[in-house]
Amino acid sequence: SAPTRDRLRIAIQKSGRLADPARSLLAACGLSWRQSRDKLFCFGESLPVDLLLVRDDDIPGLIADGVCDLGVVGLNELDEQAKARRQLGLADAYQPLRGLGFGQCRLMIAVPEEWDWQGPAQLAGRRIATSYPAILAAWLKDKGVDAQVVELSGSVEIAPKLGTADLICDLVSSGATLAANQLKPVETLLDSEAVLAGPAHALDDARAGLMAMLLRRLDGLSRVQDRKLLMFSAAEERVDELARLLPDAEPLLRLPGNGGAVRLQTMCNGALSWQRLEELERAGAQGLMVLAVEKSLA
Ligand code: ATP
Ligand code: MG
Incomplete structure (x- = not known):
């Protein structure tokens, strides 16, 4: 069986189409590394999660051999090598864990x-x-x-x-x-598309907890992707009409405002165009503000 380790090791492409998006995504999950972009190995600083920078073709094999625990690789490459193993009568050694939304x-x-x-x-x-x-x-x-x-x-x-x-x-x-x-x-x-690939069988040491945490953070990022917090205020009698103009948003949350005005906020999916904001303004919304959502835990 694979050796026990207490640091998680993730393989990503050294250079090429998936290299920068993979690094950015992992950084957005709170990971950081000692500066060594030209090296094969990047030591994790914020968490015990290290990076191995390799050719994308090598990533499935590194997971199969237990050299790396996770990898960011195109589903095309993962699927090709999984099928090749199967055609040779070998057991499944890795699986896609999450689609990452780039490298389509x-x-x-x-x-x-x-x-x-x-x-x-x-x-x-x-x-x-x-x-x-x-x-x-x-x-x-x-x-x-x-x-x-x-x-x-x-x-x-x-x-x-x-x-x-x-x-x-x-x-x-x-x-x-x-x-x-x-x-x-x-x-x-x-x-x-690019996927986060992991071993076919769950890990049973300290790496399991790190992997679960990373997956939860990734899910938190994909949940807030394209989500916007919309804030504005309006006179009480305008609120129902404004709610009708936001059918794709969550129910409006009302906060106490100044004078006769109500402060309102809601989460919206997708882009809120200038045109939409102007439409809301004509219907009585004041002080409109759109805020990008950065993180979420659920
Ligand atoms: P390496 O040196 O790491 O082996 P590579 O030349 O095999 O690099 P890239 O061209 O960087 O790989 O592509 C990496 C992945 O990007 C592909 O396996 C695929 O999943 C994805 N991809 C997205 N669009 C394209 C495209 N038009 N052509 C090729 N790959 C694409
Ligand atoms: Mg390649």
Whole structure:
């Protein structure tokens, strides 16, 4: 079994798309580290939670081997390595614990623009270039299609031009890279985002409490994301009309105000546009104030 440790170790990408958002998110959870951005290891100062800065491909394996307890990694990478393990008959070693709301992309089949796409059956006998051979193989099997998987570690999108494959299966976010290579996306294999990944089995030492605390703080952050506290005052007779203009907010909380005015506050979801504030003002709201919510415990 894995060795007992009293410090939690989190693997994040050293550089690349997920590096900065992962660091910021963990910092927002109250973690801080001694300055060593160029090193492999960052020692946790505020809490016994250390960072390991690595290639994203290495993160699932580090969790599987117990070198790290948690990792921030694309679901695409985690799922690929989980499927590869399963295809080798190995037990599940990690699981996604939370979606983190960044790094969104899709793993898609993309074919030459001139193809008249009719469905997966069209892929029979074709060569498909991808960095996600396990996910692709599982998808092809599920669709009952017999095609050849050509594994490439990078620059998958130029494979059709080079003649090493007929089409590709690759990550897509804006679609610009595909368009630049005269390819079009036709099927989605996976909707992906960055996830916090953890071991398949719960830890049973001091790290379990740290992990629970971190998850609770993450949940607190996602609960307040896009939440705004709206404050204003109004004459008593205007309150009902103002409440009608805020159907998506929590019931108005009334606080004693000056003279005939009532102080009001409520939590709103999503953006409160200038236009909405002006509308509330015309209906009698005064001293409108919108405050971002930073933290929450529930
Ligand atoms: P590393 O050096 O760590 O191996 P990488 O080149 O494999 O880096 P990045 O390109 O930084 O990785 O992408 C990391 C993750 O970002 C991907 O695995 C995926 O989850 C996510 N991502 C979001 N949009 C895209 C996109 N358009 N192309 C590739 N990855 C994307
Ligand atoms: Mg990588």
